Amino acid sequence: MRRAKLGTLIWAAGLALPFALDSSWVSVAAFFAIYAITALSEDIILGRAGIFDMGHAVYFGIGAYVTAILNTTLNIPILLTIPVAMLVAAGVGALLSAPLIRLRGDYLLVATIGFNAIFVLAMQNNPGGITGGSDGITGIGVPTLFGLQLESQSSMFWLDWVALGAVLLLMHNLDGCEFGRALRYLKQDELAASTLGVDARKVKTLAFALGAGLAGLAGTLFAVQLSTVSPSSFLFTESVTLFAIVIVGGQGSIPGVLFGTALMFVVPQIFRGLAEYRYFVFGIAMIAVMVLRPQGLLPRKRIAT
Amino acid sequence: MTALLELDGVGMSFGGLRAVDDLSFGVEEGQIVGLIGPNGAGKTTVFNLITGVYKPKAGIIRWQGIEITGAKPARVAGLGLRRTFQTIRLFSDMSVFENVRAGCHLAARQQWWQGLLSLPAQRREEAELTARTHEILRRLDLDSVADSPATSLSYGVQRRVELARTLAGQPKLIILDEPAAGLNESESAGLNETIYAIRETGVTILLVEHDMNVVMQVSDHIVVINFGRKIAEGDAASVRANPDVIEAYLGRDSDEEDV
Numbered sequence: 001m002r003r004a005k006l007g008t009l010i011w012a013a014g015l016a017l018p019f020a021l022d023s024s025w026v027s028v029a030a031f032f033a034i035y036a037i038t039a040l041s042e043d044i045i046l047g048r049a050g051i052f053d054m055g056h057a058v059y060f061g062i063g064a065y066v067t068a069i070l071n072t073t074l075n076i077p078i079l080l081t082i083p084v085a086m087l088v089a090a091g092v093g094a095l096l097s098a099p100l101i102r103l104r105g106d107y108l109l110v111a112t113i114g115f116n117a118i119f120v121l122a123m124q125n126n127p128g129g130i131t132g133g134s135d136g137i138t139g140i141g142v143p144t145l146f147g148l149q150l151e152s153q154s155s156m157f158w159l160d161w162v163a164l165g166a167v168l169l170l171m172h173n174l175d176g177c178e179f180g181r182a183l184r185y186l187k188q189d190e191l192a193a194s195t196l197g198v199d200a201r202k203v204k205t206l207a208f209a210l211g212a213g214l215a216g217l218a219g220t221l222f223a224v225q226l227s228t229v230s231p232s233s234f235l236f237t238e239s240v241t242l243f244a245i246v247i248v249g250g251q252g253s254i255p256g257v258l259f260g261t262a263l264m265f266v267v268p269q270i271f272r273g274l275a276e277y278r279y280f281v282f283g284i285a286m287i288a289v290m291v292l293r294p295q296g297l298l299p300r301k302r303i304a305t
Numbered sequence: 306m307t308a309l310l311e312l313d314g315v316g317m318s319f320g321g322l323r324a325v326d327d328l329s330f331g332v333e334e335g336q337i338v339g340l341i342g343p344n345g346a347g348k349t350t351v352f353n354l355i356t357g358v359y360k361p362k363a364g365i366i367r368w369q370g371i372e373i374t375g376a377k378p379a380r381v382a383g384l385g386l387r388r389t390f391q392t393i394r395l396f397s398d399m400s401v402f403e404n405v406r407a408g409c410h411l412a413a414r415q416q417w418w419q420g421l422l423s424l425p426a427q428r429r430e431e432a433e434l435t436a437r438t439h440e441i442l443r444r445l446d447l448d449s450v451a452d453s454p455a456t457s458l459s460y461g462v463q464r465r466v467e468l469a470r471t472l473a474g475q476p477k478l479i480i481l482d483e484p485a486a487g488l489n490e491s492e493s494a495g496l497n498e499t500i501y502a503i504r505e506t507g508v509t510i511l512l513v514e515h516d517m518n519v520v521m522q523v524s525d526h527i528v529v530i531n532f533g534r535k536i537a538e539g540d541a542a543s544v545r546a547n548p549d550v551i552e553a554y555l556g557r558d559s560d561e562e563d564v
Contacts (some may be wrong), residue, residue, distance in 0.1 A: 083508055145430065170421050172423050173420060173422065173423040174420070174421060175422070176420075176423070177415065177417070177419075177420020177421065177427060177431070178410065178413040178417075179417035179420050179421070181403075181406070181410075182410065184396070184398075184399070185396060185407055185410070186418065187401070188396040188397065188398060189394050189396060191358065191378070191394065191405075192390070192394040192396070194379050194382070194394075195356055195358075195378045195379075195381075195382055195388055195409050196372075196375070196380035196407055196408055196411070196470070196474065197379050197382035197383050197410050197411035197412055197474065198379060199379045200379070206417055210417075210421075210442055232526065263495055277359065
């Protein structure tokens with residue numbers, strides 16, 4: 001409970017970031033919020049349900065493309081595209097989960113990589129002329145709220161930060177509800193869980209749909225922040241990064257996943273001259289964590305009631 | 306009167322090996338039924354067939370007269386049929402409380418979105434199920450270890466936690482797979498007490514043991530199998546006097562691996 005209060009305070013303090021930082025750093029903070037949502041959504045599938053999803057960039061990408069297409073071709077306001085982006089991503093997640101959850105961990109992982117490769121290829125091939133091929137889609141508009149254009153970097157940051165706050169609240173509630181616990185039962189011992197009445201297929205499908213839907217939300221925010229989307233943002237390597245953030249940060253741990261995201265996306269900005277070495281540093285960190293602290297940097301706390 | 310659980314000509318084989326062959330027996334409501342047989346007789350396989358872990362190759366399994374042959378484990382659990390495992394299967398990353406709370410899974414009526422939004426009805430239900438869990442912990446004398454990591458405890462206590470987890474599902478029938486395995490004498494005596502206490506609450510018990518003494522003491526009805534076939538059935542005295550049973554236990558094959 002105390003951790004939740006502390007978290008709320010830190011989040012509230014974060015709202016003041018645009019007053020303390022220059023606009024390039026506000027943009028870093030905005031990207032942090034967007035990637036944190038994506039990493040938390042991956043944590044639902046990987047960290048909590050224990051499903052080796054290494055294709056999570058697909059759902060992130062679907063959200064971004066849905067918003068980009070709806071906004072640029074049909075002129076639908078950005079904020080109205082959010083529920084569509086989330087539902088389409090969630091639907092695809094549920095659909096892809098059908099063959100995936102029949103597979104064992106290692107085979108499943110390879111299959112998710114396959115889905116990621118197919119997604120990128122499909123976007124590059126510009127199906128129906130709607131995805132813009134390798135160049136992607138440009139000229140995505142800015143969100144409007146009550147007639148107010150959220151044009152400045154600060155206002156976009158606030159949009160992202162509020163979305164992150166909502167996702168954090170959901171993740172917190174997930175810990176204390178039956179669905180969240182069922183994910184953990186399945187991760188620990190699927191046979192024991194099933195003899196307690198846990199419907200593995202239903203729960204895992206739901207985990208995919210929820211994780212994919214939240215990644216779709218992050219995708220919308222990503223498209224808005226960059227005002228352009230292209231296949232190169234959703235490569236397999238992005239999925240690997242998300243996977244690694246959850247493992248290195250701490251599976252099923254909200255602070256862990258946030259810390260992992262900061263390590264991957266904020267720290268490289270601080271050492272901008274060395275940004276080239278991002279994967280190098282993170283690679284070494286991954287090895288060190290797996291050897292010295294396999295439960296992650298900020299592991300999940302045991303909940304006692 | 307229809308039996309609570311009924312096996313009718315059930316058969317199972319793995320590759321060429323007949324693990325269970327034309328097995329029929331029934332479990333009446335309120336009974337403690339012991340299923341015994343030497344190691345490798347197919348006892349655990351029978352349990353896996355009843356609870357849906359395996360699908361029988363032949364025969365019919367009925368629950369309160371309705372066929373449930375080949376039903377998935379989650380559905381079988383929903384009928385009010387719960388089990389423990391020969392090798393204890395607790396959730397190792399969770400506390401004793403969380404493990405027992407897991408047994409309440411099907412009692413939770415909340416939808417996933419109610420949980421994610423932490424709606425009042427969901428929170429009320431959480432409080433109810435927390436109370437139910439604590440009550441069971443108290444009943445099985447586990448309240449002092451409620452917050453301990455489940456797998457940090459002694460074997461005997463872990464068995465009790467697993468038992469508590471099955472009871473949390475408010476089952477009609479529980480299936481205990483060698484509950485006395487790995488227990489010392491006083492733990493084993495305590496287990497008998499617990500089994501009686503559970504029956505007092507109206508729960509029917511089907512018990513597998515290869516230790517004849519435990520089963521003879523607590524069972525109302527005993528089914529003896531060897532090489533997957535039923536070789537005797539009846540009360541403790543008649544089973545004990547049965548020459549086939551004596552031979553099965555004293556015979557040459559008693560050291561075979563359990564299937």
